[in-house]
Amino acid sequence: MSAIEKLMLAGDHRQPVRNGEVWLVGAGPGDAELLTLKALRVIRQADVVVFDRLVSPAVMALLPPEALRIDVGKSMGCHTLSQKQIDHLLVELALSGNRVVRLKGGDPFIFGRGGEEMVELQRHGVVCHVVPGITAGSGCAAASGIPLTHRDYAQSVRFVTGHCRNGEVNLDWRGLVSAGQTLVFYMGLTLSETIATQLIRHGMAAQTPLAIIERGTLPQQRVLTGTLSELPTLIARQRPVSPSLLVIGEVVSLYRAPAIVSEMPTEALTA
Numbered sequence: 698m699s700a701i702e703k704l705m706l707a708g709d710h711r712q713p714v715r716n717g718e719v720w721l722v723g724a725g726p727g728d729a730e731l732l733t734l735k736a737l738r739v740i741r742q743a744d745v746v747v748f749d750r751l752v753s754p755a756v757m758a759l760l761p762p763e764a765l766r767i768d769v770g771k772s773m774g775c776h777t778l779s780q781k782q783i784d785h786l787l788v789e790l791a792l793s794g795n796r797v798v799r800l801k802g803g804d805p806f807i808f809g810r811g812g813e814e815m816v817e818l819q820r821h822g823v824v825c826h827v828v829p830g831i832t833a834g835s836g837c838a839a840a841s842g843i844p845l846t847h848r849d850y851a852q853s854v855r856f857v858t859g860h861c862r863n864g865e866v867n868l869d870w871r872g873l874v875s876a877g878q879t880l881v882f883y884m885g886l887t888l889s890e891t892i893a894t895q896l897i898r899h900g901m902a903a904q905t906p907l908a909i910i911e912r913g914t915l916p917q918q919r920v921l922t923g924t925l926s927e928l929p930t931l932i933a934r935q936r937p938v939s940p941s942l943l944v945i946g947e948v949v950s951l952y953r954a955p956a957i958v959s960e961m962p963t964e965a966l967t968a
């Protein structure tokens with residue numbers, strides 16, 4: 698028996714749940730090997746899994762075959778279920794006695810509306826556990842070889858949402874432009890032109906290096922690099938698709954495109 702299997706058995710507390718409970722689980726940025734051991738154990742014990750568009754096929758393959766899967770996948774502007782309906786669904790599933798896993802891309806509490814779901818569950822007296830995940834910002838950057846806070850270049854990092862309501866984005870641009878700070882924009886593709894224009898207008902050098910990490914940690918990952926002023930052209934020419942992140946700051950100059958992809962040999966995870 699492998700060390701991981703022993704650990705999982707030791708943590709297996711499968712007992713009937715009286716009122717049902719919900720586990721808000723972070724699925725990480727995509728590569729299934731970036732799941733935590735705890736996430737894997739909890740997923741394997743689920744009766745029902747309510748999942749998002751961002752959960753990768755590799756992670757979905759780890760769900761127990763008998764678990765009911767409910768896709769509440771959201772892509773920008775196109776919601777399968779409203780947030781209110783998702784909250785309601787989670788409450789109902791739990792109160793009917795199910796062991797519910799709410800599986801979300803990255804970390805459930807980073808731009809994932811996991812906080813709202815937790816509050817709603819608590820309001821209805823449903824026990825809610827949270828299993829953190831590797832958020833796309835740190836996971837995709839690290840896996841691409843971009844050290845977000847290399848101390849020669851950055852003393853802080855900001856995770857920022859580029860999600861807008863009615864085409865408007867309301868950000869503290871002045872606060873975002875600060876020496877020694879790396880910016881990571883989630884959901885920033887649509888607004889990339891505004892992001893570049895506003896940052897430059899508020900004093901960021903047009904030559905600041907930036908990277909677009911498209912489908913980070915997935916087999917289709919692409920890393921596109923350029924400077925802040927080149928952002929609109931980069932997007933027009935390369936047409937990155939969702940999910941993508943923008944990383945802006947001097948640390949991006951440390952990025953080196955991999956010449957040969959070599960990986961440590963690994964045993965494949967099996968369900």
Ligand code: SAH
Pocket residue numbers: 725726727751801802803804805806807808809831832833834837882883884885910911912913914915939940941942
């Ligand atoms: N809770 C998630 C973020 C949800 S917001 C987390 O912690 O990672 C969704 C945004 O995350 C996407 O629009 C994209 O900007 C980013 N994202 C998520 N997965 C990604 C990936 N594999 N590669 C690049 N960006 C990703």
